[in-house]
Amino acid sequence: MPETIFSHFETVKFEGPSSDKALAYQYYDAERVVMGKPLKDHLRFAVAYWHSLAMSGTDPFGGPTINRPWMAAGDPIAQAKVKADAAFELFRVLDLPFYCFHDADMAPAGESLADTLKNFHTMADYLAEKMETYSTKLLWGTANLFSHPRFMAGASTNPDPQVFAWCAATVKNCMDVTKQLGGSNYVLWGGREGYETLLNTDMKQELEQMGRLLTLVVEYKHKIGFDGQILIEPKPKEPTSHQYDFDTATVYGFLKKFGLEKEVRVNLEANHATLAGHSFEHEIATAGALGILGSLDINRGDALLGWDTDQFPNDLWTMTMSMYHTIKAGGLGKGGCNFDAKVRRQSFTPEDMIHAHVGGADLCARAFLTAAKLIEDGKYDAILDERYAGWKSGHAADMLAGKFSLEEIEKMALERKINPEPKSGKQEQIENLLARAIYTDKI
Numbered sequence: 283m284p285e286t287i288f289s290h291f292e293t294v295k296f297e298g299p300s301s302d303k304a305l306a307y308q309y310y311d312a313e314r315v316v317m318g319k320p321l322k323d324h325l326r327f328a329v330a331y332w333h334s335l336a337m338s339g340t341d342p343f344g345g346p347t348i349n350r351p352w353m354a355a356g357d358p359i360a361q362a363k364v365k366a367d368a369a370f371e372l373f374r375v376l377d378l379p380f381y382c383f384h385d386a387d388m389a390p391a392g393e394s395l396a397d398t399l400k401n402f403h404t405m406a407d408y409l410a411e412k413m414e415t416y417s418t419k420l421l422w423g424t425a426n427l428f429s430h431p432r433f434m435a436g437a438s439t440n441p442d443p444q445v446f447a448w449c450a451a452t453v454k455n456c457m458d459v460t461k462q463l464g465g466s467n468y469v470l471w472g473g474r475e476g477y478e479t480l481l482n483t484d485m486k487q488e489l490e491q492m493g494r495l496l497t498l499v500v501e502y503k504h505k506i507g508f509d510g511q512i513l514i515e516p517k518p519k520e521p522t523s524h525q526y527d528f529d530t531a532t533v534y535g536f537l538k539k540f541g542l543e544k545e546v547r548v549n550l551e552a553n554h555a556t557l558a559g560h561s562f563e564h565e566i567a568t569a570g571a572l573g574i575l576g577s578l579d580i581n582r583g584d585a586l587l588g589w590d591t592d593q594f595p596n597d598l599w600t601m602t603m604s605m606y607h608t609i610k611a612g613g614l615g616k617g618g619c620n621f622d623a624k625v626r627r628q629s630f631t632p633e634d635m636i637h638a639h640v641g642g643a644d645l646c647a648r649a650f651l652t653a654a655k656l657i658e659d660g661k662y663d664a665i666l667d668e669r670y671a672g673w674k675s676g677h678a679a680d681m682l683a684g685k686f687s688l689e690e691i692e693k694m695a696l697e698r699k700i701n702p703e704p705k706s707g708k709q710e711q712i713e714n715l716l717a718r719a720i721y722t723d724k725i
């Protein structure tokens with residue numbers, strides 16, 4: 283096993299809330315059985331190759347601060363292998379079950395499309411070899427159709443059909459590799475699928491192009507027998523000023539238009555939700571209500587900055603309610619919790635990377651345990667059930683089922699001399715109930 287920057291760290295273990303060891307899990311007890319299965323199978327944590335291995339700490343005002351051995355000059359494939367060796371050692375240290383990648387994170391670009399795809403398959407075979415030795419599995423693969431200048435005017439939505447063709451060829455190969463590596467999902471995030479100005483944009487044409495690529499992706503999934511989920515990751519803006527996959531509700535409308543709402547689900551990211559003016563739990567609850575929750579990108583923004591800072595999560599309240607709505611939506615199934623999160627640019631040591639994931643996993647685990655307990659305890663759900671109880675039987679249930687016309691409802695309302703009484707929404711009572719459950723020592 284080649285020596286890597288993560289090799290000398292021992293594997294992080296669960297030691298419980300009383301442990302004062304910094305690199306130990308206090309709440310992420312992978313084997314703890316909750317609601318019928320181990321925590322690791324509910325959460326399905328994944329490490330993001332791009333943030334953990336490929337990110338160099340640049341920002342719009344400054345250059346790299348995170349200088350890893352594989353970023354130095356050298357043969358690109360050899361360096362990509364050094365990066366892959368380090369990646370799997372990091373996965374071993376964290377003992378999280380999955381990882382995710384973009385093609386561009388794990389393989390160098392070549393001069394031409396053919397060379398780029400060749401490099402990609404060389405590295406895919408190398409990852410396949412690594413996966414025989416290590417236990418880490420692939421949660422999802424995706425294509426980076428946003429970094430290279432060729433995508434500056436869009437990927438599938440580019441005015442130039444040659445760029446569409448480049449994207450189609452790339453996505454086909456990324457789907458092949460995702461299947462080869464046993465991935466559970468294939469993700470499409472439309473980083474440049476939107477516009478900087480409407481002044482030069484034919485929106486109807488661009489939406490047709492985006493719908494065509496997605497239709498082709500779904501057809502290809504069935505053709506190759508990929509049994510994972512196809513996921514769209516909504517984001518309202520950044521890098522474009524307006525992105526077409528704005529939020530869950532917008533994506534659902536798009537899927538309906540192209541008849542794909544039964545084929546494609548959403549991968550929801552916390553920081554994308556806040557950029558859209560929503561909470562993470564709003565996006566999860568919306569996907570739950572529409573039956574399209576697929577997977578989660580776990581992170582947080584910075585309220586003082588207002589862009590996609592992709593920080594590791596640390597807000598227990600938000601994460602607990604997000605986990606509550608995830609469980610209510612039926613859980614993550616083939617999806618999981620991908621740490622689409624990066625360390626700050628001053629946190630350039632390998633150890634910083636481990637602290638970041640340990641804290642994130644513990645926060646999500648604690649949030650999940652509390653959410654499960656809330657549901658098992660039933661007090662919160664009982665308040666909600668009572669609030670909507672009137673709809674469950676009799677004329678109200680028939681009314682909801684569409685058994686009465688507007689005129690019939692009018693007639694009944696007049697005959698019964700209905701006079702709705704105000705009822706408390708109990709917000710503060712609910713907030714107190716949740717605060718007690720969330721900020722308790724008894725997890």
Ligand code: XUL
Pocket residue numbers: 384424469471515517551579590622
């Ligand atoms: C960008 C983002 C991406 C996707 C995958 O904001 O979230 O990393 O998750 O392309």
Ligand code: CO
Pocket residue numbers: 515551579622
């Ligand atoms: Co993401």
